[in-house]
Amino acid sequence: MHTEIKKWGNSAVVRLPASMLARLKLEVGSPVELTVDDAGFRIVPTAAKPVFKLDDLLAGITADNRHDSIEWGPDVGRESTS
Secondary structure (H helix, E strand, O other): OOOOOEEEOOEEEOOOOHHHHHHOOOOOOOOEEEEEEOOEEEEEEOOOOOOOOHHHHHHOOOOOOOOOOOOOOOOOOOOOOO
């Protein structure tokens, strides 16, 4: 299929026909990954973005991956000192 790159605001877009989206089982808002190599570019469907839970993230903190505190100097505004 031949198409052309169009302008959309400050970006460039390529329209994907409804028949192509249906064949790939995609819809507007579906997550995709855009990759570029010497041959051109590919648009590949991807899984939805993962949802992170704070408890799970905190459970992953260990003594080996924890960073030391950084001293930024004295408070200059209404920062909490507790």
